[in-house]
Amino acid sequence: MRIHPGLFSAVGKLPRGAIAIGNFDGVHLGHRALFAAARASARRLGGPACALTFEPHPARVLAPAVAPPLISSEGRKRELMVECGVEDLVAQRFDAAFARTEPRAFVEALIATGVAEVIVGLDFTYGKDRGGAVDSLRLALEERGVRLHLVAPVAVAGLVVSSTKVREFALEGRLEAASSLLGRALDLDGVVVRGAGRGRTLGWPTANVQMDPAQLLPAIGVYAVRAQLIEEPSACSDGAFLPPRLGPPLAAAANLGVNPTFRESGVSAEGKTPPLLLEAHLLDFSSDLYGRSLRISFVERLRNERRFPHVDALKAQIAEDVAHVRRVLAAPAGI
Secondary structure, eight states: OEEESSTGGGTTSSTTOEEEESOOTTOOHHHHHHHHHHHHHHHHHTSOEEEEEEESOHHHHHOGGGOOOBSSOHHHHHHHHHHTTOOEEEEEEOOHHHHTOOHHHHHHHHHTTTOSEEEEETTOEESGGGOEEHHHHHHHHHTTTOEEEEEOOOEETTEEOOHHHHHHHHHTTOHHHHHHHHTSOEEEEEEEEOOOOHHHHHTOOOEEEEOOTTBOOOOSEEEEEEEEEEEEOOEEETTEEEOOEEOOOEEEEEEEEOOGGGOSSSSOTTSOOOOOEEEEEETTOOSOOTTOEEEEEEEEEEEOOOOOSSHHHHHHHHHHHHHHHHHHHTOOTTO
16 A cells, blocks of 8 residues: 655545545444445546545544544554555644645645545535535535545444444443444554563463553453464555564453552552553463564453452462353464
C-alpha cells in the first residue's frame, strides 16, 4: 500500500481513483463496506482503490480530555486497510491548522488528487466546524465531474456498527459482541517488559505486556487469548507500507487488572488507582520474550479479577483458568 502524507502530497497521484474517507478507527464492518465500495468502483474506473484518513484521530486534537481510547493503533489500522485491499492511503495530519480548513478548500484539495469517485457514509461531515455535509459535498464534486458514492450503515443483528459501540462492548467485557461488529477479535500490540516475577515463582510464568496508554482495553478480568510474536514490525519504505510479519498464534491465559492478591488496596498512598497490567501465560511455551513485541487477540472473557485469601488458592484458580483456556481455544499440547 502506497502512503501519501497528506492531501497536498497526493495532488495528481490518484488518477481515476475511488477514495473512501473516514477516521476508520478499528476498521470495523462499516469501514470494510466503504473499502469494498472503493475496490468495486476502482475496478470500474481503472484507477486505484484509495482511502483518506486523519492522523491523529481528530478527537485527540479537538477535545483531548474526553477523546475516546483507540480501538487500533495507526500501524494496526494501516495493516487492516491492506487486508481490505486499499492500494493508496492519504494519511492527512490532523492539527489545529487543518481543523480550520473551510469545506470548499477541503473539496478542492480532494479533487486535486485526481480521484473520480468519493465514498463516504450517510452521516459524513467535513471542513471547519463540520460545516460541510453530504449534500454540499455532492454538489461541489459534481461541479468538477467527480461522483459521490454514499454507503448505507452496516447493521449486525439489528444494531448499526460503529466505533462507539465497539468501545462500549469492549469496556463491558462483551467480547463476542465487540468482535461481531469488528469482524475479527479485539486485539492490541505491546512490548514484553520485566515485571515482579511472581508468575514464575507461582509456576505460571507470564509475559508482562506494556501497552499504549491510548489503546482501548476490555473490561478488567481473565481472558482466553491468542498471542502472536511480531517477528518484524510494520514499516514504511519508499512511500510503501509494509505490514508486520507475525509468528503463529499461541494459546494463552491473560489477566488484565491490578493484581489485587498482592496489593493491599486498590489505590496508592497518593490516592491514585494503579495502572492496569496485562500478563499473559503462553501455554506450552518457554522461550525468552523480554523486549519482544506481542499481539494479543482477546477471544473470551473467563471471569472477573478477584483477590484470593492466599497464594495456594490463586495457584489453584490459575490451573483452572488454564484448563478453561485449553477448552475454549482447543489448543493441543505443544502448540
